Amino acid sequence: MKIRFAALVAVLLMAAPQVALAQFMDINEIISGIGGTKFLRDAERADSAPGLRVVRLSSLAGAEQNAARLYAAVELKERDIRFLQSNLVINPFAMRAIRNSNVSLDQIVSLHVSGDGGGVLYANDL
Incomplete structure (x- = not known):
């Protein structure tokens, strides 16, 4: 029983930074950054980034209030988003993260990649 509890605590501690990273960017920064x-x-x-994970935009603060702005930006910057998606489709790590998050490639509208190749893909689930 103690081993299971210790394993659970270890998993929760490893997940804590990931939860904080999900709120790294707010919805307004994501929307204004599309195509920048x-x-x-x-x-x-994105085609070679090994450490990508998916964050649903609905999990960010103020997402529903900015849904109309998001859809307008996606429509306006469709070509840039397709460029992103075309680079993601050749990255097996990214495709695995997308599949495991139960979103489709077409839902990915933005990303943030850090210097070490890790980063966040933002999925439009609004």
Whole structure:
């Protein structure tokens, strides 16, 4: 019983930084960043980034209030989002993360990649 409890505590402690990372960017920064310079640089690196995970936009504060802005940005920057998705489709790590999150590639609208290749894919589930 003590081993199971220790394992549970270890898992929760390892997940704690991930929860904080999910709120790293707010919905307004994500929307305004779609198609920007950093977005395009990160999209170029998406084909080889080994440590990507998926965050649903609905989990971010203020997501539902900004849904209309998000859809307008997605429509306006559709070509840039397709560029991102085309780079993700050739990355097996990214595709595994997308499948395991129960979202489709078409739902991925933004990303944030750090210097070490880890990062977050943002899925539009609004």
